[in-house]
Amino acid sequence: MTDAERLLKAKIPCSETGIEVKKSMCTICDPQTQCGLDVFVKDGKIVKVEGNEDHPYNGGVLCSKGAATRQYVYSEDRIKTPLRRVGPRGSGQFEPISWAEALDTIAEKCNAAKAEYGPESVAFFAGYTKYFRPYLTRLAMSFGSPNYATESSTCFFATAMAMMLVYGRPGAADIANTDCLLTWSSNPFYTNPGNARMLLKRKKEGMKIICVDPRRSPTAGFADIHLPVRPGTDGALALAMANVIISENLHDKDFIREYTVGFEEYRAYVAGFTPERGETLTGVPAARIREAARLFAKSGKSAIMFSASPVVHHTNGVQNYRAVFMLSGLTGNYDVKGGNFVQPMSFIHMPGRFYSREAEFENRSARAKMAPAIGSGNFPVWNKLVPEAQIMYLPEQLRTGKPYKVRCLLGFGPNYRMWPDSDGMLASLENLDFFAATDVFMTDTCQQADIVLPACTSLERSEFRCYGMGYAIWTQPAIAPLYDSRSDVDIIFELAKRMCPEDELFAMGYEKCVDWILEPSGLTVEEMKKHPGGMFVPDPLDLPERKYMDGGFGTPSGKMEFVSKILEPYEGAPGLASLPVYTPPKYSPEGSPEIYKDYPLILNTGSRLPMFVHTRTYRLSWTSSLRPGHPLADINPADAKKYGIEQGGRIRISTPKGCIEVGANLTEMVRPGVVHMYHGHMEADANKLLEWDYLDPISGFPGFKSALCKIENI
Ligand SMILES: Nc1nc2c(c(=O)[nH]1)N[C@H]1C(S)=C(S)[C@@H](COP(=O)(O)OP(=O)(O)OC[C@H]3O[C@@H](n4cnc5c(=O)[nH]c(N)nc54)[C@H](O)[C@@H]3O)O[C@H]1N2
Numbered sequence: 001m002t003d004a005e006r007l008l009k010a011k012i013p014c015s016e017t018g019i020e021v022k023k024s025m026c027t028i029c030d031p032q033t034q035c036g037l038d039v040f041v042k043d044g045k046i047v048k049v050e051g052n053e054d055h056p057y058n059g060g061v062l063c064s065k066g067a068a069t070r071q072y073v074y075s076e077d078r079i080k081t082p083l084r085r086v087g088p089r090g091s092g093q094f095e096p097i098s099w100a101e102a103l104d105t106i107a108e109k110c111n112a113a114k115a116e117y118g119p120e121s122v123a124f125f126a127g128y129t130k131y132f133r134p135y136l137t138r139l140a141m142s143f144g145s146p147n148y149a150t151e152s153s154t155c156f157f158a159t160a161m162a163m164m165l166v167y168g169r170p171g172a173a174d175i176a177n178t179d180c181l182l183t184w185s186s187n188p189f190y191t192n193p194g195n196a197r198m199l200l201k202r203k204k205e206g207m208k209i210i211c212v213d214p215r216r217s218p219t220a221g222f223a224d225i226h227l228p229v230r231p232g233t234d235g236a237l238a239l240a241m242a243n244v245i246i247s248e249n250l251h252d253k254d255f256i257r258e259y260t261v262g263f264e265e266y267r268a269y270v271a272g273f274t275p276e277r278g279e280t281l282t283g284v285p286a287a288r289i290r291e292a293a294r295l296f297a298k299s300g301k302s303a304i305m306f307s308a309s310p311v312v313h314h315t316n317g318v319q320n321y322r323a324v325f326m327l328s329g330l331t332g333n334y335d336v337k338g339g340n341f342v343q344p345m346s347f348i349h350m351p352g353r354f355y356s357r358e359a360e361f362e363n364r365s366a367r368a369k370m371a372p373a374i375g376s377g378n379f380p381v382w383n384k385l386v387p388e389a390q391i392m393y394l395p396e397q398l399r400t401g402k403p404y405k406v407r408c409l410l411g412f413g414p415n416y417r418m419w420p421d422s423d424g425m426l427a428s429l430e431n432l433d434f435f436a437a438t439d440v441f442m443t444d445t446c447q448q449a450d451i452v453l454p455a456c457t458s459l460e461r462s463e464f465r466c467y468g469m470g471y472a473i474w475t476q477p478a479i480a481p482l483y484d485s486r487s488d489v490d491i492i493f494e495l496a497k498r499m500c501p502e503d504e505l506f507a508m509g510y511e512k513c514v515d516w517i518l519e520p521s522g523l524t525v526e527e528m529k530k531h532p533g534g535m536f537v538p539d540p541l542d543l544p545e546r547k548y549m550d551g552g553f554g555t556p557s558g559k560m561e562f563v564s565k566i567l568e569p570y571e572g573a574p575g576l577a578s579l580p581v582y583t584p585p586k587y588s589p590e591g592s593p594e595i596y597k598d599y600p601l602i603l604n605t606g607s608r609l610p611m612f613v614h615t616r617t618y619r620l621s622w623t624s625s626l627r628p629g630h631p632l633a634d635i636n637p638a639d640a641k642k643y644g645i646e647q648g649g650r651i652r653i654s655t656p657k658g659c660i661e662v663g664a665n666l667t668e669m670v671r672p673g674v675v676h677m678y679h680g681h682m683e684a685d686a687n688k689l690l691e692w693d694y695l696d697p698i699s700g701f702p703g704f705k706s707a708l709c710k711i712e713n714i
């Protein structure tokens, strides 16, 4: 082998090999964990990726999904050109068309529906992908439709609602400065590697960890105290911890006196949740509840690390998280360093230590003059707090045409398997007059669309992102968009020309709009282009503690609310009590004993696996090989023994709604009595097992993590 061949084989970037290293970002697991990437490119093709060592979030590290970037980008499933459906829906019969024809058709259909039925007849939807959302929001607002919705109808917003009901503004765990981290259902070792590294560093420095998780997750493995709660009983556990804190006089009386309302009612309610009752309701031993409550209340500064999903994936989710978040105020840990510290969201739900004009750009206040959004009548509290449609109601509105017919759907990464009763969601799409889907891959949702548009990946486009430590990046394409694909943002700006030509900001173009949004931050696209791997923001905000001392809390009373003023008008309606009243999940041993008799196991769908992200990485052989035999359900060996199930054996999981057939994976990681099944599999879609209206009445979030099921060998 010659030297030149050796260099090439080793993929060394130099003039002999012609390999260049371009800086980029991995967005396979959108959006919190955008790891910096070094992309090795030769002749316009990616030959290798590595983590960018200089990036402050990942410091050179990549997970299995990021390491499989080349398989993701060069997947066989990529959509190559704009397509028009020529066969029946779902038939897969499409013909290629030009971009101009595709964009003109979409705009004509939407403009015609607007003229005939009103702009609300057109819905705009973003799946899990986040980077294009401000522009899609503005497109919907300028077009005049209140029906802008996202995957956040199932993710994060219910957690934010719980915080907002109590404090007005969410505060995130200040892991860097806390003495005691209470991870309530979060497992960063699988879901957020940067936070996991921080957690390990702080543990070495003496930080205590309490982990509330039904599974013996890696996070639970590092915890000083693990509380293996029965899924969906988190509220009862939090109330029992509050009972210990108050009865042992560990609460922060000064804070409570000055800054809260409803404490006496709360104290009286909490008195009923002794640790012994807590044990009965949650399965966590009373002694351990006491121990955890004391550690949390006595550890100097304590912080609650919450999650976007598991606690709120229950029919009682928002109430449960309200009870959890109250532990911060109760112990004086809200909006202090080392506690749950409030920072403004700078861009797309991420703090970046700067202010931006994102909200002004999106112009959601325009909704006030529009027709009611999808789901707003069914979820009034959601409607009050979240300026988006609650899209879980879409299938029912499509079926019934009530309160009005939705005619057109523009989906960017739409995936019908995101909804409970996914089959019902799929069938309901038949009621649309027109459906356009933009995706990277030809999915079975795209097969339903009238027009399909090919989106490129993050390595082929430019996008802005920021990070909590005050870092920002404007990415530049590492390679040109493959085939005839385009960035979602380009598509949105092209549609804006055709659907809201009078919009002056869209008329400025993408980069100018980003500059406009970032104007208060001092960041500009031009400056960021000089730092392809990202840069620290020029004058990062250094916010004081206890910002509520100036201007109060963002709640109706201006104080922390143990009794919610927003919920008070709904008192008496099931699940909407103004105190954080604990009710068991609708389907649970206590909530539905009749069903429990025949379906004696709890079905928890979607607890994360390290190698999969929703529907995205099943198609990659590298990531798939890390879970041989998938789709698999995780079952405790004691349950497996009871039902005569063996490792790898085929089983049927049934609920009253339906059944799926999967392999069995026996693991001590899961609690006896709980079956864990990851979602989004084409061959075995867990969301088929759930009813469309199995939803939390406050948030409209689905009860993905507490249905009842039975299992049998097949
Ligand atoms: N690898 C990977 N990373 C991801 C994702 C992915 O799909 N794969 N998804 C991303 C997305 S969209 C999200 S929302 C986040 C989620 O991020 P995380 O919340 O960290 O992940 P999960 O595994 O969903 O849940 C964390 C833990 O909650 C536990 N849990 C389940 N039910 C309950 C319950 O009722 N109560 C309590 N207390 N705990 C419960 C699970 O056992 C699990 O260990 O991860 C993001 N990161």
Ligand SMILES: Nc1nc2c(c(=O)[nH]1)N[C@H]1C(S)=C(S)[C@@H](COP(=O)(O)OP(=O)(O)OC[C@H]3O[C@@H](n4cnc5c(=O)[nH]c(N)nc54)[C@H](O)[C@@H]3O)O[C@H]1N2
Pocket: 126, 127, 128, 129, 151, 154, 155, 156, 308, 309, 313, 412, 413, 414, 415, 417, 418, 419, 438, 439, 440, 441, 443, 455, 456, 457, 458, 488, 605, 606, 607, 613, 614, 615, 616, 679, 680, 686, 687, 704
């Ligand atoms: N049973 C169950 N269901 C769940 C959950 C659960 O825990 N259990 N979790 C819920 C949560 S927390 C979330 S966040 C949702 C996520 O649910 P989804 O939004 O369905 O998530 P994905 O499958 O990651 O992405 C949807 C589509 O976006 C496409 N896509 C990827 N990148 C791009 C891009 O750059 N542009 C465009 N236009 N499309 C792109 C993907 O190919 C995919 O087809 O699922 C929810 N559903």
Ligand SMILES: [Mo]
Pocket: 154, 155, 156, 308, 309
């Ligand atoms: Mo999520």
